[in-house]
Amino acid sequence: MDENKAETMYLRAVPDDVNGEAKDSAAEENYDPHEHRQLPKPTNNIETLIHLLKCSLGTGILAMPQAFARAGLVTGIVFTVLIGVLVTHCLHVLVRSQYAACKHLRVPLLSYPASMAAALEVGPAPFRRLARPASITVDIFLVVYQLGICCVYIVFIADNIKKIVDPFYAMAVELHMLIILCPLIVFNLIPSLKLLAPFSAVANVLTFIGLGIVVYYLATGKKSHQPLDLWGSLETFPLFFGTVLFALTAVGVVIALENNMKTPKAFGSPCGVLNSGMALIVLLYVTVGAMGYIYCVSKCSDSITLDLPSGPLATSVIVMFAVAIFISYGLHCFVPVDVVWRGYVEPRLRAAATPPARLVLAEYVLRVLLCLLTFVLAVSVPRLGLFISLFGALCLSALGICFPAIMEACVKFPHDLKPIWLLKDVLLFLVGIVGLVAGTYTALQAIFRSFQSTSPLHA
Template sequence: MDEKAETVHLKPVSNTASPSITNNQGEEQEDDYDPHLHRQLDNPTNNMETLVHLLKCSLGTGILAMPQAFARSGLVTGIVATVLVGILVTHCLQILVRSQYAACKRRRVPLLPYPEAAATALGCGPPALRSLARPAALAVDIFLVVYQLGICCVYIVFIADNIKKVVDPYYTMAVEIHMLIILGPLIAFNLIPSLKMLAPFSALANLMTFVGLGIIVYFLLTGERSSQELDLWGSPTTFPLFFGTILFALTAVGVVIAVENNMKTPKAFGRPCGVLNLGMVIIVVLYVAIGAIGYVYCVSDCSDSITLDLPKGPLASSVIVMFAIAIFISYGLHCYVPVEVLWKGYLLPRLERSGSTRLRLWEYGLRIALCLLTFVLAVSVPRLGLFISLFGALCLSALGICFPALMEACVSFPRRASAARRLLFLKDGLLFVIGLVGLVAGTYTALLSIVRSFQPTADA
């Protein structure tokens, strides 16, 4: 490439962990290697910039879909479940960061991306799991790319739907035309290669998001509420859709790993009052507030995005425009992850081996190709709410719950299990089961709902 990469290039992971230091009883001892002290990044982000990125990647379409999520779960169930899932997600992100750090210590390298960390962790685990190290890395790559591209599809649908709501009173066009109009600017913005360069845009998007949320809350509290009776407890048949939506909204696992890896002071990320916990508290409080107030406002008639339920007028239109711009900015942040995975993990090594001299041109080609792919998918299935539930259940149950639990259990795998470690294994086993159930039930329910949403059109 013409400039240095932002992350450290790593050697391939073997199926077994690197030799460890042991004492006379054969128990593993930690060495004094600290991966954080050996990181060398060209454009690291400080704590505030990292918090800005974390808030931006979580305060997007997910929070605007919360009223519809509460309509599927019921008011009381929605509030309680959002808090519990927020605690679950935060804990899983914490153990993911810790497991990634432990994997780096095992390999004695300053940095490992999520897939390589998963492979290293499984290589440290029970013998039955060590042969799954490479397949696990490939599975993480697939889930990361599918999920992040899924988010980008959702963002294209969201931007087009909301622009259409503003433009329709003056000139009516199909939503697909609006998607085509924004494709060029999305491609141009996605060519920005650095998280450091994206930080000012994220700060602007955060400002627009908070201002927009304030205006939305004003409308929801002062506007005419629905006369329908509130559902407090919801239904088991629709709860998997709620679970998928809330996972999609809260678990920005790909961006979390990317921003932590790009921090100037990574130890500040996972502290009790660090960047991750502070950001997640802010996010969960906002999600509960918007979900509950929005559901009380429109009850069962909630649209995929609460912005589509606002009354017509200049103020409401300004909110829609602000969120459209904020989500537009977020597109580049979320597309950064699949570009990193595909470029540095697969395409760049092959090009370097072949002696190609046009690396920058190939990277730009990849970025453009991914934008075109998300555009085609968004046009094919423009079902915003069901898209959110599907990608949340399918990818985030695995990436945000199952894999972190499995990694923590493997890096903690002892030759002599203590009582505390047996409890840890029991906890990680329970988390893995929760994630697996959420994946199967949520994916099945979302796919079934997508199929049913097309049936009336097909019959017509």
């Protein structure tokens, strides 16, 4: 995948002069980072749009019917659109802030952590000393988010395999997780994204075919006769918020996508890749969420694939998504491995004069340990929908809303930071903080209650 390749190429690209003196303002103004990028295989607009769609069409869209069950039909439609607009704006803010940071440092490319550090470095004096800690904080949230996705994927695969196998031999979902653990570890040991690229292409095809069949079932299948809840409740709305954030926000790859474009200025233009892609994504999420909720009402499972009727076609859909998500696990786990290994573990081992053979062994051990960590978390909390809400609220409220707002305020400081822009960024930050605290608390509370319940979510 080009976006993952770009992310790993620039993930550690923190320039040596982040803490240096500011550049001459005239020279900075004349420098255009887009004109200085030298990419071996840049993507065109259509390829970038396809990557953006692929990053957003996974387990998140399959959880949208349950999200609508928590928010109500009307509330779900309205707030999915509003959250989509909010997320799209924040992604624009992130890309613009990264561009401004590149201009200031006169470098063509920066990763998200490096952009955060560079933005704080030109902000108000109290923020400048936080540049390095902020970069590490972004790394932490990225690692937690990507590992959270891997946990979600393990639960998703196990849930769907259980649905297929149960008519023949019933087993606990945790045993299905144990069965797939060894294949996941082996797949996660593949060290090169180039070797994973063919598998990614297969996952893309399976995902789009499976999604088409799901929509067919929702449109033609027998609907539930339960009355629809139009407005939902305030108590479960934070879970809806976390799920939609998890589903819509591809913040981990947006900068990488823009960095790897042949015509990067087309990414954020009014009718560019980001706006077009997010409009289509929001439309798909509203469609699947509303149709899925009408199809099963309050009995929506964590994934809509679990609500499909028995039959060969439905079984084929489950198999398609299980295989696609299995492949995607290795791709998503690549990012935390790269962050932890290249940013923290490898430099220390090289400083200790570790032999090359042991360096290779240490990297493989790290891959296995991270895979085992996601397995342990998934077994501990085998609740797919609650996992999605938790990591959406915890990580994406920060990565997708709070941090971009801080970055924009800093890169505009002091001359371009008009009061209206400052007010807007403060409001965005507050929305992100409220979403993070309320969503995380509600998800953790729901997870705790699910273990206390006499009738658990997973039989």
